[in-house]
Amino acid sequence: MSGYYWFEGIPFPSRGFQKEIIEEVRDKFVIGDEDIIILAYPKSGTNWLIQIVCLIQTKGNPEWVQSVPTWKRSPWIESNGGFQNLTNKERPYQISSHLPFHLFPRSFFSSKAKIIYVIRNPRDVLVSGYFFWYKTNLFKNPDSLATYFDWFLKGNVPYGSWFEHTRGWLSMRGSENFLLLSYEGMKKDPRRTIEKICDFLGKKLEPDELDMVLKYSSFQAMKENKMSNFSLITDDIAPNGLLLMRKGTTGDWKNHLTVAQAEAFNKVFQEKMAGFPPGLFPWE
Numbered sequence: 454m455s456g457y458y459w460f461e462g463i464p465f466p467s468r469g470f471q472k473e474i475i476e477e478v479r480d481k482f483v484i485g486d487e488d489i490i491i492l493a494y495p496k497s498g499t500n501w502l503i504q505i506v507c508l509i510q511t512k513g514n515p516e517w518v519q520s521v522p523t524w525k526r527s528p529w530i531e532s533n534g535g536f537q538n539l540t541n542k543e544r545p546y547q548i549s550s551h552l553p554f555h556l557f558p559r560s561f562f563s564s565k566a567k568i569i570y571v572i573r574n575p576r577d578v579l580v581s582g583y584f585f586w587y588k589t590n591l592f593k594n595p596d597s598l599a600t601y602f603d604w605f606l607k608g609n610v611p612y613g614s615w616f617e618h619t620r621g622w623l624s625m626r627g628s629e630n631f632l633l634l635s636y637e638g639m640k641k642d643p644r645r646t647i648e649k650i651c652d653f654l655g656k657k658l659e660p661d662e663l664d665m666v667l668k669y670s671s672f673q674a675m676k677e678n679k680m681s682n683f684s685l686i687t688d689d690i691a692p693n694g695l696l697l698m699r700k701g702t703t704g705d706w707k708n709h710l711t712v713a714q715a716e717a718f719n720k721v722f723q724e725k726m727a728g729f730p731p732g733l734f735p736w737e
């Protein structure tokens with residue numbers, strides 16, 4: 454399928470990615486023990502998690518998140534620009550990524566670096582992705598949601614199959630440097646989520662600092678903040694403007710998928726995600 458940049462069977466955005474960087478990231482990049490990694494399949498709440506982690510680092514002070522764009526605070530390691538931004542910084546790094554497990558830096562697997570992986574109901578991921586990518590010049594544009602639905606189930610969407618991505622990263626469940634979060638859990642109890650992240654990262658916040666983290670990582674605050682709402686993304690990538698903060702809800706898929714699509718999705722989900730314990734996926 455054209456409109457993507459293919460690397461070893463995974464479709465990447467058509468601009469800003471190149472084989473040499475993706476290979477260097479996988480084979481040579483050295484992850485430090487103190488680095489923090491934020492990982493998610495696209496449209497799962499990556500930017501929200503980045504905002505929370507940045508605000509934890511500043512103890513709730515919003516100055517950093519209000520003056521530096523997300524991709525400079527926590528660069529996506531696999532993109533050309535992200536790789537450059539990251540390697541110009543001082544250690545320890547805060548790294549973001551959408552990479553599937555098998556393309557992530559090999560050095561990570563023998564490091565003590567902490568990784569936070571966020572999952573989201575793939576039906577909502579599908580709908581969020583559809584309304585996001587078609588506004589960009591980064592991918593082949595689907596002519597309808599039905600087309601995108603087919604592509605999603607086949608894994609012919611940015612970063613490949615949700616099922617493979619999730620299976621791959623969930624193989625780290627139980628490792629002490631791996632924290633699993635869900636978008637649904639973050640929505641249900643954002644305060645508890647922030648506390649969990651603090652515990653995992655070994656950070657302590659005073660109650661008023663935690664209030665500030667909550668405040669500046671809220672949907673509304675991020676939507677109004679041009680450093681986090683993607684309004685700084687240039688016209689060549691998104692000629693009609695780009696809105697990261699679209700709805701920010703759970704279950705929006707019910708407004709978009711037909712009954713037949715929902716049934717087909719359930720079937721694929723059950724087949725591909727068989728073997729995981731009940732309750733692991735909070736939306737099921």
Ligand code: PPS
Pocket residue numbers: 493494495496497498499500501577580581582670671672673675697698699700701702705
């Ligand atoms: S990306 O472009 O792949 O990195 O997108 P990602 O950040 O992973 O996911 C975008 C969706 O996350 C929603 N979002 C939030 N929801 C609730 N609260 C906060 N603070 C928040 N920040 C981002 C965003 O609205 C996208 O979901 P949809 O369903 O499209 O609204």
